[in-house]
Amino acid sequence: MNELLVLGISHKTAPVAVRERLSVTDPQIERMLGALGESEHVHEAAVLSTCNRTEVYVVVGDPVQAEGDLLSEIATSSRIRPTELANLVYTPRNCDAARHLYRVASGLDSMILGEYEVQGQVKRAYETALKMGTTGPMLNRLFKAALRTGKRVRTETGISSRRTSVASVAVDLAAQTVGDLADRRVMIIGAGETAELTAQAFATQGVRTLFVSNRHADRARSLADRFGGRVGTLTDLPEQLASADVVISSTGSPHPVLGAEELGLVMQERAESGDERPLVLIDIAVPRDIDPECARVPGVSLYDIDDLQAVVARNLAGRGEEAEVAEEIVEEEIHRFARWMGQMEITPTIVDLRTRASEIVEAVMAENDGRWESASAADVERMERAARTVVQRLLHEPTVRLKDARDRDDAHGHVEVLRELFGLDGEGDHVHGAGERAHGHGVETHTPAAAAAHAAIPDNVRAIAGRRAHGS
Known part of the structure; x- marks a missing residue:
């Protein structure tokens, strides 16, 4: 009898330093699905990777064997000892696995309760698996039902009524750190979906933003036109940092785009010119864009995605009842899935x-x-x-x-x-x-x-x- 298995790691089980080692890009996901699709032991497969989680969904005949194989493969690729990784992963099966994905798609398992970007991320994970031909009856049913559940939760509850994105919480953190943002010089490194959400959040506070991107220059210009900002490149990053107050970075780079040595030179020049303004760096990318050693540079405050937890805790106030209703919706949908499986x-x-x-x-x-x-x-x-x-x-x-x-x-x-x-x-x-x-x-x-x-x-x-x- 085939069983549904999830092997995953998230912000609830591992810090960003570990999560970034397991993070996979779109091409890597396709290669992984291709390999899983060729395995005689795996009948269906899908991979979900976000800034806060990496999860592999498989339909297998022997879940114990599959769990061991997946753990070994991931440990090898991430260069983490299997024994260490085993303490960080979760491996729900069947209805527990379905419940987990339903909660993820509903924003109930996110760092930010009610986060709405994750719905689109789940959809893209499913579409990628469809494109690669690695889905089948069970995963097709599972992902469609999870997306339906997420939509129900957002339609029938107020769980997403407040700021519910990583980007918006990062902007909140920036405001709490430097005060009124309207007169601050703000820079966004990246031009993807998260950068757009960040720009929207800054715009509500009257901020004109500098967009810095090499890979997506056209998109960066488009965002600058929409939000009244300017465009720069990573090549000119040191010069642009010289006048910045706040930097939020969210690229898809597998390596840091800002190192401690070059940042140290920037801050030294600022000090020599009499500019004693502090520089706030908020890195919401996974893998991280900013070398953690930058936190040691005088005058710099560096925050990563895990540091958003304190801001998140304040934003959760008043949404407890909505979360309870959302959990009830998830259970209703799980009963449907259980009947179908039976x-x-x-x-x-x-x-x-x-x-x-x-x-x-x-x-x-x-x-x-x-x-x-x-x-x-x-x-x-x-x-x-x-x-x-x-x-x-x-x-x-x-x-x-x-x-x-x-x-x-x-x-x-x-x-x-x-x-x-x-x-x-x-x-x-x-x-x-x-x-x-x-x-x-x-x-x-x-x-x-x-x-x-x-x-x-x-x-x-x-x-x-x-x-x-x-x-x-």
């Missing part, structure tokens, strides 16, 4: 169950073939029919109960328990083992299937399945 798995499980039972009958008959010298062919046929009848009647009630569970939230739990009890995923006794016991001791009345069936009394299945479905 319905998708029921028919294959019934087929596997009856196939396993038939294999056991055949194994027992074969192993006892030499012990029935006095039995005629008709006698042996009657014994086989009787054995198959016993098995069919024994499996009738579990089969009926399983079919009846199709439209219930605990359908997946029923399926999971039944497959575990009957060893349908290779975890139980092998058919050959059943035959060996029959050969050594005569026809056994307690084969693995029979013993499991006695253990799977319908009321017990319902109770166990309910617990598993609730926590799955």
Whole structure:
């Protein structure tokens, strides 16, 4: 039976110094999906990478093996010891994995409660996986449902009513640090979506911004025209820093764009010219744009994305009730997903169950073939029919109960328990083992299937399945 697995790391489990080592660019995501798509053990795959998380969603037959393989691969690529990484990642499965993505898409798992950029990031992750051909029935259902859930949360609650983007919180931090921004010289390094959101936040406070970008010069000019700013290049960065009060950086560069040595020269020149204004640097990029050593330069205050937490805490006031309503919406949608998972798995499980039972009958008959010298062919046929009848009647009630569970939230739990009890995923006794016991001791009345069936009394299945479905 295929299972859904997520292996991820986020701001809740690791600092930015670790997250930036696991951050992946769009080309890297495509290469990763290509490799996962070629794996015989991975049936579906998608990768979500934002400034605060890197997550791999896979559909696999053996989640334990897949978890180990993914952890090893990520540890190798990030040059982090597997034992160290194992303490930082989370690996929810099935409905827990779905719940996690629903909360991510709804802004409930973000550093900034109700953050709205993440909805678009989840959508792009899904579109990339679609383009690479690595999605299938389960991930298609999962991502579409997660995006629907995120939309419901933002439509039906006020969780996103206040400033709910990393960019806007960074501007708040700048204002708290230097005071009124209207007369300050502000610089934005980068010209992407985050830079645009930052410019919007500055514009509401009457700030005309300098946009600095090499890779996207045309977009930088477009942003400057919209927000009444100016354009510069990274080549001229030291000269531009000479007059700056606040710098917010959000490029997609895999390496720092500002080092401590060049910044030290800039601040030395400012001091020699009598300019004693402090310089506030806010780095909201992952990987970081500004070398952490810049914090040691006199006159410089450096903040990274993890330093936004204090500002975030103040912005959370009054949104607790909205978050509770949003969590209820997530649970409603999870119930839908659980029902769908159960319905998708029921028919294959019934087929596997009856196939396993038939294999056991055949194994027992074969192993006892030499012990029935006095039995005629008709006698042996009657014994086989009787054995198959016993098995069919024994499996009738579990089969009926399983079919009846199709439209219930605990359908997946029923399926999971039944497959575990009957060893349908290779975890139980092998058919050959059943035959060996029959050969050594005569026809056994307690084969693995029979013993499991006695253990799977319908009321017990319902109770166990309910617990598993609730926590799955």
